């Protein structure tokens with residue numbers, strides 16, 4: 001089973017990091033290569049441009065892919081299914097025009113020219129919004145933000161996240177076209193491969209663990225109910241007997257809680273009688 005992942009650009013590192021955290025360690029270095037093996041002899045990695053990954057998966061060069069939803073939509077591939085939202089590489093594809101110009105609504109683009117690296121998504125957008133006559137869509141391969149200033153286009157459809165690039169180029173958002181994040185997706189005929197589900201579960205377990213903490217504490221048996229009552233989250237805590245040499249009747253309580261609840265929970269369990277509270281990070285969590 002082969003996974004296509006971005007070979008460079010801003011998605012490369014977080015993707016490799018996610019695979020590593022999921023236990024799919026890459027063998028013999030990941031840099032500047034076409035292929036890499038992983039610790040799992042049945043799983044290999046193909047490095048490709050973020051924009052080419054959907055095509056590679058659809059054509060069978062890889063079975064699953066990791067890239068932006070914007071790229072999957074732009075590639076117009078059939079027969080691929082999304083398996084997981086990996087929730088990084090969050091950005092918006094927006095229609096933007098010069099701040100001080102006369103374009104402030106989609107309709108203002110009737111018969112005008114729009115430059116973009118995403119011609120398919122852009123044409124679909126204008127077809128859906130019914131702008132008449134439909135704008136002329138010009139495909140560029142970078143520096144899209146410059147095109148309105150050199151009279152190549154009246155507006156652009158481009159990626160934005162912090163908004164810095166638009167601002168620097170004195171462009172303002174007219175309308176959102178698409179909201180994107182990185183997705184795990186597979187060719188439909190690869191879905192039966194149990195390895196595909198294994199990889200999905202492994203990546204999902206990393207996402208599950210993010211923002212969660214593992215709490216361990218000792219609790220006198222007669223205060224257990226009180227402690228249990230103040231622990232939020234997943235299916236209640238695990239209670240274990242501990243080697244009780246002093247005969248003081250304590251049990252160990254373990255629980256998974258949201259990171260944002262940790263501070264308050266510690267205060268509450270201490271009040272309820274817990275001691276020796278330990279907080280650790282969780283690498284993976286399979287539900």
Ligand SMILES: Nc1ncnc2c1ncn2[C@@H]1O[C@H](COP(=O)(O)OP(=O)(O)OP(=O)(O)O)[C@@H](O)[C@H]1O
Pocket residue numbers: 008009010011049050051067068069070071089090091159160161162180181
């Ligand atoms: N500013 C951004 N914030 C968040 N995600 C982004 C941003 N820019 C791009 N992305 C996401 O990353 C994907 C790839 O963009 P990136 O710029 O890393 O590669 P690229 O420009 O396609 O690479 P190349 O240099 O090969 O052209 C985009 O399709 C989008 O999903």
Ligand SMILES: O=P(O)(O)OC[C@H]1O[C@H](OP(=O)(O)OP(=O)(O)O)[C@H](O)[C@@H]1O
Pocket residue numbers: 010142143158159160161162163164165166
């Ligand atoms: O809203 P912002 O945070 O400013 O991000 C938007 C910019 O990020 C991307 O470019 P990138 O940095 O990937 O450079 P590239 O044009 O070389 O791909 C995108 O093409 C925008 O230009």
Ligand SMILES: [Mg+2]
Pocket residue numbers: 009
């Ligand atoms: Mg880019």
